[in-house]
Amino acid sequence: MEERHKKILQRNRTNLVRDLDPSKLYDGLLEKGVFTQDMIDEIKSAGIRRDQARQLVIDLETRGSRAFALFLECLQETGQHSLAELLQNGAPPIQLQPATPTPVVRPVLQPIPVSSPMDVDKRIKDDVPLYPVPRPTTTPSPSPEREHIRPRPQGRPRRDSIQCYKMDASPCGHCLIINNVEFESRSDLSNRKGSNIDCDKLESRFKALNFIVEVKTNLKQRQIKHELSALCKMDHSQYDCCVVIMLSHGTEVSHSRFPGAVYGVDGLHVPVQNITNYLNGKNCPSLQGKPKLFFIQACGGGEKDTGFEVSPDEVQPSIGGADADDQTDAIPMSSSSDSLSMSDEPDARATLPTPSDILVSYSTFPGYVSWRDTQAGSWYVEILDRILEENAATDDLGTMLMMVNHEVSQNSAKGIYKQMPGSFNFLRKLLYFQSQA
Numbered sequence: 001m002e003e004r005h006k007k008i009l010q011r012n013r014t015n016l017v018r019d020l021d022p023s024k025l026y027d028g029l030l031e032k033g034v035f036t037q038d039m040i041d042e043i044k045s046a047g048i049r050r051d052q053a054r055q056l057v058i059d060l061e062t063r064g065s066r067a068f069a070l071f072l073e074c075l076q077e078t079g080q081h082s083l084a085e086l087l088q089n090g091a092p093p094i095q096l097q098p099a100t101p102t103p104v105v106r107p108v109l110q111p112i113p114v115s116s117p118m119d120v121d122k123r124i125k126d127d128v129p130l131y132p133v134p135r136p137t138t139t140p141s142p143s144p145e146r147e148h149i150r151p152r153p154q155g156r157p158r159r160d161s162i163q164c165y166k167m168d169a170s171p172c173g174h175c176l177i178i179n180n181v182e183f184e185s186r187s188d189l190s191n192r193k194g195s196n197i198d199c200d201k202l203e204s205r206f207k208a209l210n211f212i213v214e215v216k217t218n219l220k221q222r223q224i225k226h227e228l229s230a231l232c233k234m235d236h237s238q239y240d241c242c243v244v245i246m247l248s249h250g251t252e253v254s255h256s257r258f259p260g261a262v263y264g265v266d267g268l269h270v271p272v273q274n275i276t277n278y279l280n281g282k283n284c285p286s287l288q289g290k291p292k293l294f295f296i297q298a299c300g301g302g303e304k305d306t307g308f309e310v311s312p313d314e315v316q317p318s319i320g321g322a323d324a325d326d327q328t329d330a331i332p333m334s335s336s337s338d339s340l341s342m343s344d345e346p347d348a349r350a351t352l353p354t355p356s357d358i359l360v361s362y363s364t365f366p367g368y369v370s371w372r373d374t375q376a377g378s379w380y381v382e383i384l385d386r387i388l389e390e391n392a393a394t395d396d397l398g399t400m401l402m403m404v405n406h407e408v409s410q411n412s413a414k415g416i417y418k419q420m421p422g423s424f425n426f427l428r429k430l431l432y433f434q435s436q437a
Helices: 003-011 013-019 026-031 037-044 049-060 067-077 081-088 117-126 195-208 221-233 272-277 344-350 379-391 397-409
Strands: 173-179 211-217 241-247 261-263 269-271 292-297 326-328 358-362 371-373 422-425
Touching: 003 013, 003 067, 013 049, 013 081, 026 037, 026 067, 037 049, 049 067, 067 081, 173 195, 173 221, 195 211, 195 241, 195 292, 195 379, 221 241, 221 269, 261 272, 269 272, 272 292, 272 358, 292 379, 358 397, 379 397, 397 422
Parallel strands: 173 211, 173 241, 241 292, 292 358
Antiparallel strands: 261 269, 326 371, 358 422
């Protein structure tokens, strides 16, 4: 598909997901060769109508040069005129009209010459094949939306190898939120004012995304491990996803997969890589092949980022908290750690297997503090909640986290300090949260 047509679909994705009736289009798209039957079946398996509509639009962008025009034809033929008109306004009018029909090119069959058995081997070696024979090639295969009445029985494999996780179970899965606010005096950690605001936002948000949400408050290290162990031992067979959210103080520790650690209220920490291990495919078989999401609102270390100068075009007005109300979740790095050292980094890349279907989203870059407004909550959670509210119906999680990264990066604390979220993404497919029908 041409880039301009892709952009038209992307600009109008919200309307398409909301209003498109994909069930009326399947026969036409199949007949016109835009999709194969396998592709149609996969789109149908995406879930409810809105999820099917979203998947159809995503897959449509991977088709050939005539896919957009044929899609408009199908919209008109099925009475979805308003959507056709919406898309057509951004495309040349001639795209809606099919080109002059081109006769189907069929192979010309010649009579098989009669020859003696002795000549058979010679004919096989020397003669040109009488009908097309598939040959390996390094050039792209032609798109199936040619002028066929029906697609060929052996259509080429899908070129869009990235697919979507199944996310249509109801409820979608469990979401555990651990919110540590009040720390014991012997821990030498300050109380985290504003964290309850973060917790309330995320509890409401993930309930709206059809998760079973459980909130645990002010847990010691041992209790954090107990809750994660209990979550690991649950049967997740009927669910499609699992989410863990940690709201606490944090620090750096030695690591081999995921950096950082989260503190219990007793001042003892749990490494993030240990948190993820509870739910990996080995320790929690009922979550094998399913996305496990971890959101960490905690400092990755004690450094404060003052940023660097950029051109005026890159700068947007700072929306961060201004001054006295800005706190951090930073604790000095553990004495036994140096997660940014040259000795740790190669080990993490070269000697350990990559954990599949896990995404860890950090509120800040490893080694730096994470800012929290005592009145409005943390920058990261405030923006994450809003991005999910505004975009979960149309965008995948990876795209939304990039939006979060950008918006948080525009904030400034006390007029000088910056923050940069990031994630370790080992998901194998796109992840779209459930949207209300």
